[in-house]
Amino acid sequence: MIEFLGVSKSFGDAAAVRDLSLSIERGEFTVLIGGSGSGKSTTLKMINRLIEHDAGRILFQGQEIRSFKPEDIRRRMGYAIQSTGLFPHWTVAQNIATVPQLLKWPAARIAQRVAELLGLLGLPPDQYQGRYPHQLSGGQQQRVGVARALAADPEVLLMDEPFGALDPITRGALQQEMARIHRASGKTIVLVTHDIDEALGLATRIVLLDQGRIVQAGTPTELLRRPANDFVRDFLGRGEIGIKLLGLETVAARVRPNELAEGEPIAATLSLRDALSVFVARSVERLPVVDAQGRPLGTLHFADLLHSAV
Numbered sequence: 001m002i003e004f005l006g007v008s009k010s011f012g013d014a015a016a017v018r019d020l021s022l023s024i025e026r027g028e029f030t031v032l033i034g035g036s037g038s039g040k041s042t043t044l045k046m047i048n049r050l051i052e053h054d055a056g057r058i059l060f061q062g063q064e065i066r067s068f069k070p071e072d073i074r075r076r077m078g079y080a081i082q083s084t085g086l087f088p089h090w091t092v093a094q095n096i097a098t099v100p101q102l103l104k105w106p107a108a109r110i111a112q113r114v115a116e117l118l119g120l121l122g123l124p125p126d127q128y129q130g131r132y133p134h135q136l137s138g139g140q141q142q143r144v145g146v147a148r149a150l151a152a153d154p155e156v157l158l159m160d161e162p163f164g165a166l167d168p169i170t171r172g173a174l175q176q177e178m179a180r181i182h183r184a185s186g187k188t189i190v191l192v193t194h195d196i197d198e199a200l201g202l203a204t205r206i207v208l209l210d211q212g213r214i215v216q217a218g219t220p221t222e223l224l225r226r227p228a229n230d231f232v233r234d235f236l237g238r239g240e241i242g243i244k245l246l247g248l249e250t251v252a253a254r255v256r257p258n259e260l261a262e263g264e265p266i267a268a269t270l271s272l273r274d275a276l277s278v279f280v281a282r283s284v285e286r287l288p289v290v291d292a293q294g295r296p297l298g299t300l301h302f303a304d305l306l307h308s309a310v
């Protein structure tokens with residue numbers, strides 16, 4: 001859907017992106033990650049032409065992006081950023097309606113879409129649609145920013161640290177929301193972050209950048225199982241690779257059915273990483289597991305965590 005072929009970009013004498021080649025398939029959740037100044041934002045912004053590349057080719061659906069008008073491409077690609085970029089003198093509803101207005105949707109359809117998106121992002125429309133950005137918390141503003149990016153149901157969603165500067169609880173809730181939206185819509189998403197846990201939790205494909213080059217690209221499991229070099233290992237957090245692998249799998253995959261155990265049950269949807277924490281906290285070797293309705297599913301054995309790495 002989006003292809004970078006030998007793309008470079010410099011600012012003055014300083015190279016920000018060097019000879020980058022990358023193919024982003026339809027429906028993928030690609031996370032660009034790397035240290036400060038590694039070229040993540042520049043790469044993202046070249047996709048919607050907020051930054052123009054100097055060399056190489058960037059294709060969107062097989063066509064060089066320079067052949068699209070910048071405003072057309074930006075309507076087709078939702079864009080959400082950390083600072084939200086909300087218009088301060090517009091209400092929440094007006095902010096979310098920006099692109100549908102440009103596309104001249106009928107008023108009733110816009111109103112319906114605004115209400116739907118606010119609901120999707122956990123902001124009851126009656127309470128929030130008439131507010132101004134300064135009447136919202138930082139986390140609520142970021143939700144509105146994401147809603148605005150999704151408003152016209154764009155083919156591609158570009159997100160630049162959309163959950164930065166949030167407390168861990170709000171951040172976690174928004175990450176879960178994004179994972180759900182991705183599963184439900186199958187949208188092509190490209191997200192920039194410097195948070196490895198965010199990348200591991202959301203990405204179908206992680207692209208690790210350093211000094212404007214790709215160091216390694218692959219699924220979260222591939223990076224954790226086969227880090228290409230010490231830089232990747234350090235970035236993943238050397239001592240935590242095993243724990244992070246457990247974070248990628250849920251209890252459901254390891255449960256022994258038809259076995260009963262004593263004690264407070266854990267949910268089958270819990271990650272094995274969280275289950276490990278429960279084992280340690282309770283000093284037990286077996287835990288009963290229930291489904292979403294609270295029905296017994298079986299037992300998770302501590303020993304099975306060892307064989308569980310995906």
Ligand SMILES: Nc1ncnc2c1ncn2[C@@H]1O[C@H](COP(=O)(O)OP(=O)(O)OP(=O)(O)O)[C@@H](O)[C@H]1O
Nearest residue numbers: 011015016034035036037038039040041042043194
């Ligand atoms: N408009 C600009 N003018 C000059 N230099 C720039 C500009 N934008 C980015 N750069 C430089 O290009 C390099 C890559 O920047 P970029 O913003 O892509 O990095 P990043 O990985 O997103 O970093 P961060 O995590 O700090 O946001 C940096 O050295 C930066 O200083």
